[in-house]
Amino acid sequence: MAHFTKATSVKDWLNQRLAVEKVEKVMASEYWIPKNINFLWAMGMVLAITFALLLVSGIFLLMYYQPDVKDAFYSVNYTIMRDVDFGWLWRHVHGVAASVVFLVIYIHMFTGIYYGSYKKGREMIWISGMLLFVTFSAEAFSGYMLPWGQMSYWAGMVITNIFSLGGLHMDGLVEWIRGDYVPAQAFLTRFFMLHVLLLPLAIMGLIGLHFAALRIPHVNNQDGEEIDFHAESKKYLAGDKAGSKVMRFANDFMSKDMMVVGIYLIFFFYLVFFQYGFALDPVNFDPADGLKTPAHIYPEWYFLWSYEILRPFSVNIGLIAFGFAQVIFMLLPWLDLSPNAVPASRRGAFNIWFWILLVDMIVLTAMGKLPPEGIFSTIGLVAALLFIILWVALPFITKNEKKA
């Protein structure tokens, strides 16, 4: 059995039992971060803060929300928006955070792609990140069902219907997911459970995994430089803080994280109070009505690009393309065959690939919202084909890349 002595202080008491000093070193003061990283590396912290905002505001909403098809709309739009003090504030914070979190996720993902931060030991970071993306998507979708407005109902109908389309024809599966022939009480209750219990748990677990996956390889840097963390940290600890290429996570990099978080919060709260329309779709302020199909049914903006990959093709091909889009990002570390983990700007053809992919996804996003008519459906088709071609071409582009 371990030997315990009479504690000399609270800290000592905790130290003997929880090794708090050691933990603090591993997680903060001797968690070494390269100095040559820019504010894009603060996006992870911005995501963590946004997730915290979602969690806290969600807990407040949960105190008044009623997961019942008869009462859900009322509990959100009357009880929370009108009756409960500051209920409107929590709802706006929750709704806006749920939308903005995807903007930050996309920035974070594209940062990873640009700097090649998914290879050379960072594959697990990438995979856990993609799993976070998938669970966040499921979390956002399930949350969107809860107000039981027109878009909740019809988006729920259209998305679950995907499995019954074309050659899949899995009507049984669709019924099993819905618990009914159409979205109704069983559907709402299970998405409620997913949204407030199972998926948040999974997200918290995955965030833990994501952070753990970062600890050993350390974060990448903006020059693709291989840093000897052992030697550089010695230099730092010996007092040559300015000469060392690394810094402590806390308080050194954390102070910059907080600076970026501060600026981000100004932007965030501006959206919450003055520009929330993009996150709280007007159509969803009409109560769900199974007999009245809305003129335009579209998913939230962050799903539009993959929706547009489904839409322009015939049913079966569209489903294959859609499935492809869902998994392909996950495989990135193995499709990029170049060993270079340096910024895209130094990688020739890959650089072009990166910017085309980014623009293509923005085009897909725009076309996914527009009605699929005339020129828009043509542009959508071309952009969807281009997306597939880009990913198929990636191994060939990167295979013979020169050593950067």
Place this chain on the structure above:
Amino acid sequence: MKNKEPLILVVVVAFTLLTYWLVEPFAHSQMHKHVEGENFAYADLSPISKTGNAQNGKVLVTGAAGCTGCHSINKESMPAAMDAVTAAGSYGVNPPDLSNAGVVYDAKFLADLIKNPAHALKVEHKFDAAKGQMHPMVPFYGAGGDIDQEIADMVTYLQSIAVSKEELTPTMAYENACGRCHAVSYEKWTQIGTKPEFKFEKESLAFDIKVLEYQESLTKYMGKLPPDLSMYIRSRGEHFISTFVENPQNQLAGTAMPRVGVTADTAEKVIEYLADAGDTKRHERASVGKNVMIFAIIFAIFALLWKKQVWRELH
């Protein structure tokens, strides 16, 4: 090494704004027809050329024109001939009380309404006298004199008994102009009035039954039950509601909803009422928002200073 952060920031912001513009303003401009407001001018109606006489107007409204046969004028102690549910049984909808019609509705519109309701209300596609489809409000064919003079007299009379523009509250505006067709459950408004707090469930249920009976007649008359407008300020927005009320046919050709003929001032008040119902906390949102922004800016300044202090030793 030169600092690339400003450039990176510009790139991130530019792509974000581009995406926002594409999925919000641009996409919506493509999906919804844009209808320009006409300032409630009712340019299709001709102005009243005669100067009215309220005294004569009163005689006509209560006599030859028969308005009070169908409408109450509570302010002048002229009660309705029937209660709301029975009236809806006969006309499809309860004819509104005319106490404040003179301020709620545009004068040109009132004149046209009296002469030819289906025309003023823009429901001639539903009510075509030639085909024997009569509008439940009978047109005024004249009381023997100059019909334009008689109509001007009645309009002047209605204006003379109405409250002033300043006294017209958002609730009055809504109940007069829209209340007979649209419930607003978040304000406890039903088509037959505000639902009172009842002591006994039996009374409450009896009231609900009356509402249901009224709605049944209304649905038959309109072809569908006009929607509850509680959340319409969020689902449709101010601009849509305003232009829709001004001329429903512009937005929804063939709709059963009549052109209500309200003045610009009344429309504004109706919208304020709907905002109180569906966006109740908007004033609080603006004031809390300002304070939170100030707090966020102060937080960001302190964070910036802290970073500067910590990083001084790192360079």
